[in-house]
Every structure is written in structure tokens, then in C-alpha cells.
Amino acid sequence: MPASLPAAPPVPRHIAVIMDGNGRWAQSRNRPRAFGHRAGVEALRRTVEAAADLDVRFLTVFGFSTENWRRPAAEVEALFDLMRLYVDRDLDRLIADGVRVRIIGERAGLSADILALIERAERRTASNSKFGLTIAFNYGGQAELVRAARSLAEAALAGTLDPANIDTALIARSLDTRDLPDPDLVIRTSGEQRMSNFLLWQAAYSELVFLDVLWPDFGRTHLEAAIAEYQRRDRRFGAAEGQTRHEIVPEEASE
Ligand code: FPP
Numbered sequence: 001m002p003a004s005l006p007a008a009p010p011v012p013r014h015i016a017v018i019m020d021g022n023g024r025w026a027q028s029r030n031r032p033r034a035f036g037h038r039a040g041v042e043a044l045r046r047t048v049e050a051a052a053d054l055d056v057r058f059l060t061v062f063g064f065s066t067e068n069w070r071r072p073a074a075e076v077e078a079l080f081d082l083m084r085l086y087v088d089r090d091l092d093r094l095i096a097d098g099v100r101v102r103i104i105g106e107r108a109g110l111s112a113d114i115l116a117l118i119e120r121a122e123r124r125t126a127s128n129s130k131f132g133l134t135i136a137f138n139y140g141g142q143a144e145l146v147r148a149a150r151s152l153a154e155a156a157l158a159g160t161l162d163p164a165n166i167d168t169a170l171i172a173r174s175l176d177t178r179d180l181p182d183p184d185l186v187i188r189t190s191g192e193q194r195m196s197n198f199l200l201w202q203a204a205y206s207e208l209v210f211l212d213v214l215w216p217d218f219g220r221t222h223l224e225a226a227i228a229e230y231q232r233r234d235r236r237f238g239a240a241e242g243q244t245r246h247e248i249v250p251e252e253a254s255e
Contacts, residue, residue, distance in 0.1 A: 012184035012230055014058035015051060015223075016206070018198055019044065021190030021214030034078035039216035041082055045090070048133055050220035052097070054227065058132040058180055062198050066106060066140030080114060083137060087121050098130030104176035105139030106147070134180065141200030148174035177202055185230045189215045189222075207233045 019040055026036030044061060051059045064079050094101060101121045110118075118137070151174055155161035172178065182202045186195075191212045195203065209226045211218075234241070 011055050011227060012207075013056070014060065014181050014183045014185075015056050015226075016060040016062075016183035016186045016199055016203065017047065018062045018186070018188040018196060019215040019218075020188055020192055022216055024190065025214040025216040033075055036216055037075075037078055037082055041086055043216050043218045044086070046219050047223060048094075048099070048131075050223050052099070052131045053220075054223065056131075056227075058134065058183075060104075060134040060136060060177075060180070060183060060199070062139065062196075063135045063137045064105075064139070065136075065197060066138060066143050067197065080111075083114065083135075084117060087117050091121055091124060094133065095125055095128065098128045099125060100128040100130075100132050101125045102132065102134040102180070103137050104134055104144070105137045106143055107138075110138060132180065134177070136198065139176075140197045141195075142197055144176055145171075145201060171201070175201060182206065184235075185209060185226065187211060187223075187226045189213050189218055205235070205237050207235065 022036030022040040023033040024036070025039060026033050029035070047061075048059060063083060068079065069076060091101075103118045103122065107115060107118070148171060152161060152166060152170070156163050177199070180202075182204070183199060183206045185208075186199070186203050186206045187209050188194075189211050191210065193208075193210045195208075199206075207230050209229050211222055211226060213222050
């Protein structure tokens with residue numbers, strides 16, 4: 001093993017989370033689903049704090065998917081209200097803690113007040129660099145790829161892009177996540193085992209960890225357990241077993 005390799009596998013730089021199970025958590029308490037989403041915001045607060053404390057640099061969470069519009073109108077409204085409440089209540093603390101907030105997803109179709117809220121959260125935290133919190137809101141991985149494909153096609157049509165120059169790096173730069181590293185680890189709670197249209201391109205080589213806990217019960221110990229599971233995995237990025245990390249991702253060796 002090259003000397004520059006860390007003795008223990010590193011903490012994932014970027015963790016993405018599918019916060020699943022709010023509805024079941026509420027129903028098991030005979031409460032409305034929105035009650036579960038409210039408890040989910042508390043779990044999100046705990047997770048941001050724990051992730052930053054554990055030296056994770058980026059956390060991306062799935063707050064509202066393009067498919068969630070199919071839910072009853074009252075539940076959709078409750079999720080939008082929670083987004084409003086989260087930014088209103090937490091923005092000052094996030095700023096004080098050096099957190100940069102990004103919101104990814106489709107902006108078209110969102111109400112003017114939500115757009116203003118998103119813009120305010122991103123603008124007021126733009127110079128922070130200690131920790132990156134990204135909220136996927138009105139987000140779908142396929143829709144994101146469609147938007148990227150359209151923008152590249154428009155550039156080609158305008159004559160500013162030679163289609164022969166389209167490669168993985170250019171596509172990555174055309175996505176909402178253009179200034180984020182790919183997630184090293186994707187966690188999904190509630191026992192479901194699927195990606196549900198989350199970060200489809202970006203998670204190509206992510207380790208996936210599925211936990212049986214419902215999202216409102218998620219906390220630091222679950223995050224630590226998921227990181228420990230990640231550290232037991234052998235990330236090969238398509239290379240053969242036995243090749244060292246240094247051979248596979250040489251740029252990481254000097255970090
Ligand atoms: C999945 O649980 C969760 C969601 C659809 C939304 C996640 C949202 C939050 C944690 C709160 C909102 C926070 C922000 C900042 C927007 P589910 O309802 O699908 O649960 P179920 O599978 O048990 O029904």
C-alpha cells in the first residue's frame with residue numbers, strides 16, 4: 001500500500017440521504033402524515049449537526065421529489081410549509097455555523113415566495129465554506145438530466161458547442177450539482193431499497209447503505225453506523241479487487 005494512503009478508510013466527504021419513513025412513523029402513532037414530516041425536520045437538524053461534527057463536508061437530502069406532487073394536496077402543502085419554516089427558523093444558525101445552503105431541483109412551477117426563500121438561503125450563505133447542505137426540492141434525477149441535455153442541445157444548435165466535446169465532465173458540469181463532489185455514501189432509511197430518482201448520475205459509484213430506522217428516529221448513532229458500514233466497503237470504481245485506492249483515484253492520495 002502506498003505510504004500516502006490513510007491507515008483507516010476516510011470519513012465520506014459527501015453523504016446523501018433519502019429521508020424515508022415519515023408517514024409510517026406518524027401512522028404508527030395514529031397521527032397525520034404531516035406530523036411525521038415535522039418530526040423529520042428535527043431529524044434533519046440532528047443530522048446536519050452530527051455530520052459536521054464527524055467531519056463530513058457535504059450533506060444532500062431529498063426534501064421533495066418531482067413525484068411527490070402525486071400526494072394529497074394537504075400533504076404537499078405541509079411539505080412546502082416545512083421548507084418555509086426550516087429556512088425561516090434555521091437560516092441564521094446555519095449562517096453562524098458556516099453552512100453553505102444550496103437547493104437543487106426544478107425551479108419552474110414553484111411559487112414566488114418559495115423561489116424568494118431559496119434565493120435568500122443561497123445568497124446569504126454563499127460565502128460559507130465549512131459545510132455544504134444541499135436540499136433537493138422539487139428534484140428528480142431524470143428531470144435534471146433532461147434539463148442538462150436540453151441546455152447542451154441548445155448550445156450545439158447555437159453553434160457554441162461541438163457535440164463531439166460532450167463528455168462525462170461536461171454533463172456533470174451541466175447538472176444542478178455542478179459545484180459539488182459526487183456523494184461517497186447514499187443512505188436510505190425505513191428499510192426500502194431503491195434510489196427513487198435521487199442523484200442518478202452522481203451516485204454512479206456511491207456506496208449505498210439501507211437502514212431499517214424510520215427517518216424521524218434517525219440520529220447521530222445511525223449516521224455513525226452508516227459511516228462505519230461505508231468504511232468496511234471496498235470502493236473500486238470499476239477497477240479490480242486488490243488494486244489500491246491510490247491506483248484508482250490518484251488525486252485523493254495527496255489530500
Ligand atoms: C419520505 O417519507 C419523506 C419525504 C417525502 C419528505 C422528507 C421531508 C422532510 C424530512 C421534512 C421536510 C424538510 C425540508 C427541509 C423540506 P414518506 O412520507 O414517504 O414516508 P412513508 O414511506 O412512511 O410514507
